[in-house]
Amino acid sequence: MANLTFKDFKSDQEVRWCPGCGDHAVLAALQRALPKVSQALGYEKERYVVVSGIGCSSRLPYYMDTYGFHSIHGRATAISTGIKVANPTLTVWQACGDGDALAIGGNHFIHAIRRNIDINIILFNNQIYGLTKGQYSPTSKFGAITKTSPYGTVEHPFTPGSLVLGAKGTFFARSLDTELKLNEEIMTQAALHDGTSVMEMLTNCVIFNDGTHKDITDPAVKADRTIVLRHGEKMIFGKNHDKGLILDGMKLKVVTIGEDGVTEDDILVHDAHSDYIGIHMMLADMKYPDYPVALGVIRDVKDVTYDDGVRDQVKDVMMKSKIHSVDDLLHSGSTWEVK
Amino acid sequence: MQHKVIDTKDVVIRFAGDSGDGMQLTGSLFADMSAIYGNGLSTFPDYPAEIRAPHGTVSGVSGFQVHIGSGDINTPGDFCDLLVAMNPAALKANAKWCKPTAMILVDEDAFDQAGMTKAGFQTENPFTELHVEDRALIVAPITTLTEESLKDSGMDAKAIHKCKNMFTLGMACYIYSRPLEYIYQYLERKFSKKHPEVIEPNKKVLNDGFNYAANIQAIPNTYTIEPAPQKKGTYRNITGNQATAWGLLAASEKSHLPLFCGSYPITPATAILEELAIHKSLGAKTLQAEDEIAGICTAIGASYAGNLAVTTTSGPGLSLKSEALGLAVMAELPLVVVDVQRGGPSTGLPTKTEQTDLGQALYGRNGECPVAIVAAHSPANCFDAAFNSAKIALEHMTPVLLLTEGFLGNGSEPWLIPSMSEYPEIKPPFATGVLAEGEKFKPFERDAETFVRQWAVPGMKGFEHRVGGLEKNHAGVLSTDPANHALMVAEREAKVQKIADFIPELKVDGPESGKLLVVGWGGTYGHLLSAVNTIREAGKEISFAHFDYIKPMPKNTAEVLSKFEKVIVCELNSGQFVNYLRGEFPKVDFKQYNKVQGQPFLVQELVDAITKEM
Numbered sequence: 024m025a026n027l028t029f030k031d032f033k034s035d036q037e038v039r040w041c042p043g044c045g046d047h048a049v050l051a052a053l054q055r056a057l058p059k060v061s062q063a064l065g066y067e068k069e070r071y072v073v074v075s076g077i078g079c080s081s082r083l084p085y086y087m088d089t090y091g092f093h094s095i096h097g098r099a100t101a102i103s104t105g106i107k108v109a110n111p112t113l114t115v116w117q118a119c120g121d122g123d124a125l126a127i128g129g130n131h132f133i134h135a136i137r138r139n140i141d142i143n144i145i146l147f148n149n150q151i152y153g154l155t156k157g158q159y160s161p162t163s164k165f166g167a168i169t170k171t172s173p174y175g176t177v178e179h180p181f182t183p184g185s186l187v188l189g190a191k192g193t194f195f196a197r198s199l200d201t202e203l204k205l206n207e208e209i210m211t212q213a214a215l216h217d218g219t220s221v222m223e224m225l226t227n228c229v230i231f232n233d234g235t236h237k238d239i240t241d242p243a244v245k246a247d248r249t250i251v252l253r254h255g256e257k258m259i260f261g262k263n264h265d266k267g268l269i270l271d272g273m274k275l276k277v278v279t280i281g282e283d284g285v286t287e288d289d290i291l292v293h294d295a296h297s298d299y300i301g302i303h304m305m306l307a308d309m310k311y312p313d314y315p316v317a318l319g320v321i322r323d324v325k326d327v328t329y330d331d332g333v334r335d336q337v338k339d340v341m342m343k344s345k346i347h348s349v350d351d352l353l354h355s356g357s358t359w360e361v362k
Numbered sequence: 363m364q365h366k367v368i369d370t371k372d373v374v375i376r377f378a379g380d381s382g383d384g385m386q387l388t389g390s391l392f393a394d395m396s397a398i399y400g401n402g403l404s405t406f407p408d409y410p411a412e413i414r415a416p417h418g419t420v421s422g423v424s425g426f427q428v429h430i431g432s433g434d435i436n437t438p439g440d441f442c443d444l445l446v447a448m449n450p451a452a453l454k455a456n457a458k459w460c461k462p463t464a465m466i467l468v469d470e471d472a473f474d475q476a477g478m479t480k481a482g483f484q485t486e487n488p489f490t491e492l493h494v495e496d497r498a499l500i501v502a503p504i505t506t507l508t509e510e511s512l513k514d515s516g517m518d519a520k521a522i523h524k525c526k527n528m529f530t531l532g533m534a535c536y537i538y539s540r541p542l543e544y545i546y547q548y549l550e551r552k553f554s555k556k557h558p559e560v561i562e563p564n565k566k567v568l569n570d571g572f573n574y575a576a577n578i579q580a581i582p583n584t585y586t587i588e589p590a591p592q593k594k595g596t597y598r599n600i601t602g603n604q605a606t607a608w609g610l611l612a613a614s615e616k617s618h619l620p621l622f623c624g625s626y627p628i629t630p631a632t633a634i635l636e637e638l639a640i641h642k643s644l645g646a647k648t649l650q651a652e653d654e655i656a657g658i659c660t661a662i663g664a665s666y667a668g669n670l671a672v673t674t675t676s677g678p679g680l681s682l683k684s685e686a687l688g689l690a691v692m693a694e695l696p697l698v699v700v701d702v703q704r705g706g707p708s709t710g711l712p713t714k715t716e717q718t719d720l721g722q723a724l725y726g727r728n729g730e731c732p733v734a735i736v737a738a739h740s741p742a743n744c745f746d747a748a749f750n751s752a753k754i755a756l757e758h759m760t761p762v763l764l765l766t767e768g769f770l771g772n773g774s775e776p777w778l779i780p781s782m783s784e785y786p787e788i789k790p791p792f793a794t795g796v797l798a799e800g801e802k803f804k805p806f807e808r809d810a811e812t813f814v815r816q817w818a819v820p821g822m823k824g825f826e827h828r829v830g831g832l833e834k835n836h837a838g839v840l841s842t843d844p845a846n847h848a849l850m851v852a853e854r855e856a857k858v859q860k861i862a863d864f865i866p867e868l869k870v871d872g873p874e875s876g877k878l879l880v881v882g883w884g885g886t887y888g889h890l891l892s893a894v895n896t897i898r899e900a901g902k903e904i905s906f907a908h909f910d911y912i913k914p915m916p917k918n919t920a921e922v923l924s925k926f927e928k929v930i931v932c933e934l935n936s937g938q939f940v941n942y943l944r945g946e947f948p949k950v951d952f953k954q955y956n957k958v959q960g961q962p963f964l965v966q967e968l969v970d971a972i973t974k975e976m
Contacts, residue, residue, distance in 0.1 A: 034828075035802075036839070036840075067823065069821055069823045069824070069826060070820070072667070072820045074663075084828050084830070089826050090820040090826050090828075091826075091828035091830075092663070092666055092828070092829055092830060093828060093829070093830030093831065093832065094659070094662075094689060094831060095659075095685055095686060095688075098655060098656075098659040098686060101624075101651070101655065101656040101659030101660050101663065102660070102663035102666070103663060104649070104656075104659075104663060105622065105624060105649070105659065105662060105664040105671070106663040106667040106820070107663075107667075108622065108647055108649060108660070108663075108664065109620070109622050109665075109667035109668065109669040109671070110667040110668060110669075110820070110821065112821065113667060113821065130652050130656070131652065131655075131656050131659070333647055333649075337642045337645060337647060340642035340643045341645070343643075344642075344643030346641065346643050346644065347643060348644075349608070349611055349612045349615045349782050350781065350782050352608060352611065352644065353608065353779045353780070354596065354598075356598065357398075357599070358596050358598040358779065359397070359398045359596070359597050360595075360597075361400065361592045361593065361594055361595060361596075361597060
C-alpha cells in the first residue's frame with residue numbers, strides 16, 4: 024500500500040471559502056487525519072467517499088481528492104447511509120452545517136444516529152446560515168440578531184450533543200475549528216469507531232457571525248472556559264491546570280484543586296466508553312458561563328451497526344433459503360401445469 | 363323451477379362485506395382456484411382506506427371482483443353476475459354493479475334492523491329500495507348456518523363467525539361448479555404449522571356451504587366455465603406489486619449488481635417493499651427509510667456506490683422525492699423510481715386507482731429535468747416493465763420512472779412463468795481502461811452515439827471524482843458558463859431521447875391505417891382491448907395502439923399516428939397523455955375520453971365513447 028500523505032487528499036480545485044473562515048482549518052485537519060487512518064487500517068484512497076449537503080461547509084468534497092458527492096440540502100446523511108449499506112467496505116465521511124444537518128436534514132440526522140450506521144459526520148456549527156448570507160440557524164443563540172431576526176430570535180437553539188446522545192449516539196466529539204491537533208486526533212478516533220460518529224466543529228463565520236464562539240475561543244480565556252476530555256484522564260482544565268469537575272449530588276460541579284479541601288483525587292476521570300449515557304449527556308450539555316465547554320471525544324461506545332446488521336441478515340437468509348435464483352423464485356409457492 | 367347447468371363463456375363475481383369479513387381472502391381463493399382449474403381470469407380488489415372502518419357502514423365495505431372465463435380475460439369485468447353481500451351496507455354499496463341478470467346472495471342474519479339502519483336504508487325492503495328486486499335473490503341465513511355447522515367444533519363464537527366467508531365461498535363454488543380440493547390444500551398449507559385445529563372446521567363449513575347451496579331450491583341455475591385454451595407451461599397467479607418486485611430482482615440477477623431498495627411505506631405501493639424484504643436470499647437489501655426523501659436519497663447513495671438502486675412510492679411520495687430525483691438526473695446515476703399511482707391530489711383516494719401522475723412524472727421537477735418514463739399495462743406485465751426500467755436505467759445512466767397503478771399493483775392474473783434464459787444480460791457502462799499518469803477521469807464525458815456517461819464506482823482506483831447537484835462540465839468541474847449549461851441541458855435530454863433506439867416500436871392492433879386509432883397507456887390496456895374487440899364483434903373495423911414507453915416514445919410513433927384521420931386517447935385523468943401527444947404531434951387530430959373517479963374504465967363506456975367517434 025502506498026504511503027498516503029495529506030497531499031494525496033488535496034484536490035486540484037481552488038478552495039473558495041472566505042479568507043479566515045473556520046472551514047479551512049477543518050479541511051486541513053481531515054486531510055492530515057486520513058493518511059493516518061489509512062496507515063492504521065490499511066485503507067487505500069479509493070475507499071473514501073466524502074458526502075455533503077448544501078451550505079458553505081458542504082463544498083468540502085470538491086477540495087478532497089477522493090470520491091465525492093455534493094448532494095442537496097439536508098440529505099447528505101441519507102445519501103451517506105445508502106452508500107454505506109450498498110457497499111460496507113467503503114469509508115464514508117460527511118460534511119454538513121448546522122442548518123443542513125439540524126434544520127432541513129434533522130430527520131435523516133437523528134435516524135442515522137438511531138440506526139448507528141457506520142459513517143463519520145463532521146458537523147460544522149457556525150450558528151448561522153452563511154451561504155444564504157446571514158439568517159439564524161437552529162443553533163443560533165436565543166435572541167440572536169440576524170437578517171431574519173432583526174429584533175432577535177424567540178426560539179431555543181439545539182445543543183447538537185444533546186440531540187446526538189438523545190438519539191443514543193455511540194460517538195460524539197466536539198472541537199474548535201482552530202484546534203488542528205485535537206481535530207486530527209478526534210477524526211482518527213471517529214474513523215476507528217464502528218457506528219455513526221458525530222464530530223461537532225465550532226466554526227467561525229467571519230462574514231455573518233464573526234466571533235460567535237469567542238466567549239470560549241478567545242486565547243485569553245480559552246483554557247479556563249473549555250475542557251479537553253480524553254478517555255481515562257482526569258477532567259482537569261484551566262490555565263493553571265487547577266480546575267476540575269466533580270459530581271455534586273446529581274450535577275457536575277466546577278472545583279479548584281487546593282481549595283475547600285479538594286485534591287486531584289476528587290476529580291472525575293473521563294470514561295468515554297461508559298455505557299451510562301447520563302454522564303456523557305451532562306458533559307455534552309455544559310455551557311459557558313456555568314461550566315467549561317467540553318471538547319474532545321465525549322462518548323465512544325461499541326454497539327451493533329446497521330450496515331453490519333443488513334449484511335449479516337442477507338448472508339443468514341441466503342444460507343437458509345431454498346431460493347437462490349430468480350428462476351427458483353418464479354417457481355416458488357403455488358404454481359400449476361398446463362399440458 | 364327447472365334447474366339447469368349452463369355452460370358459459372365468462373362470469374364476474376363480486377364478493378363484498380365489512381372490511382373485516384375476509385372478502386379479499388375469499389375473492390383471492392376463488393381466483394386462485396379458478397386459475398388452477400385453467401380459466402382465464404382477472405381480479406380487482408376495491409377496499410376502503412381504513413383498516414377497520416366503522417362496522418356495518420357503507421364506507422367500511424370491502425370488495426373483491428373476480429372475472430373468470432374460458433377464453434382470455436383482460437379486465438375484472440364491468441358488472442357482476444353474482445354479488446355476494448355479507449351485510450346491508452355491502453348490498454347498498456354494490457347493488458349498482460349488478461347486471462340485470464345477476465344473482466344476489468346475502469346473509470339474511472345480517473339484515474336485521476340494526477344492520478339496515480347502519481347502512482342507511484329508509485324502508486324495510488333493501489332490494490326494492492335499491493331497485494334490484496327483480497334479480498335472482500338468494501337470501502340465506504349464513505351466520506346461523508355457520509354457527510350450526512361448527513357448534514361441535516369447540517371454537518368460540520368469534521372464531522365461528524370468522525368462518526362465514528368459507529360458508530359463502532362454498533356456496534359460490536356450487537354455483538360455478540368449482541372443485542373444493544384446491545381450497546382444502548390451501549387451508550392445510552396455511553394452517554398446518556400454527557393452527558392445525560382450524561383446518562377441519564374450515565373444511566367442514568366450506569363443504570356445508572356447498573351442500574346447502576345444492577339442497578335449497580333458491581338457486582335458479584348453476585354454471586360451468588370450461589378451462590381456457592392455454593399455452594403449455596407452468597403458471598402462477600401474480601399481483602402487479604409482486605411482479606414489480608420480482609422484475610427488479612430479475613434485473614439484479616441479469617446485471618450482476620446487488621439490488622438496493624430504499625422506501626417508505628405508502629398505499630398502494632408498500633407491497634413491493636414488503637416483497638423485496640422477503641427475498642434477501644437473492645442479495646436484495648431493503649431499507650425502510652425515515653421518510654420518502656430518505657427513501658430516494660439512500661437509493662441515490664446506493665446507486666453511486668454501484669448497486670441497482672430502487673425506490674418505490676405512490677403519488678404523494680413522488681412529490682416528496684422530486685428534488686432528489688432532480689439530483690439523480692444531474693448526477694446522471696441509474697435509479698428506478700416506481701410510482702404505483704392512486705387517486706389524487708394530496709392524500710386523495712389512497713386505495714383507488716388513477717393515471718393522474720403522468721404530468722408529475724414528465725414535468726414535476728425544477729429546471730429542465732428529463733427522466734425516462736415506462737408504464738406497465740397489466741399485473742403480470744409489471745415484471746417486464748420493472749425489468750426493462752432497470753435495464754434502461756443501468757445502461758443509459760438515467761433515472762427511470764416506472765408508472766404502475768393501484769389497479770395493477772393489487773390486481774392479479776395468471777402468468778405463464780418465463781425462464782430467465784429468455785431475458786437479456788444488462789450491461790452498465792462501467793468505466794474501463796487505465797488512465798494515463800496525471801490523467802483525471804472525466805465523469806460527464808459521453809458516448810458519441812448514446813450520450814451515456816461512464817460509471818466509475820467508489821473503490822475503483824484512480825477514478826476518484828465528484829458528482830452533485832451543481833452544473834458541471836464534461837470533466838466534472840463546476841461551471842456556470844452559459845454555453846456549457848446550454849450544452850449539458852441539451853445532452854441530458856438527448857440522452858433520454860436516444861433510449862428510443864433501444865425500445866420496441868409501437869404496435870398497431872388492427873389495420874395500420876384508417877379512420878380512427880384508439881390509443882391508451884398503462885393499466886387501461888385490458889379494458890381498451892376488450893372494448894376494441896367488442897366493437898369488432900359488432901362487425902366494425904378499428905385499430906388500437908397502446909404505449910408502454912412514455913418517454914421517450916417509440917421511434918415510429920409519428921408514423922403510426924399519421925396514418926389515421928383521428929386518434930382517440932383514453933386515460934384515467936383529464937387528458938395528461940393526450941396533451942403531451944398534442945405537444946409532440948401538433949398535426950394529429952386528437953380526441954379524448956377521460957375518467958377521474960378513482961375507478962377503472964368500464965368496457966361499455968369505452969365502447970360507447972369510441973363508437974361515437976367512428
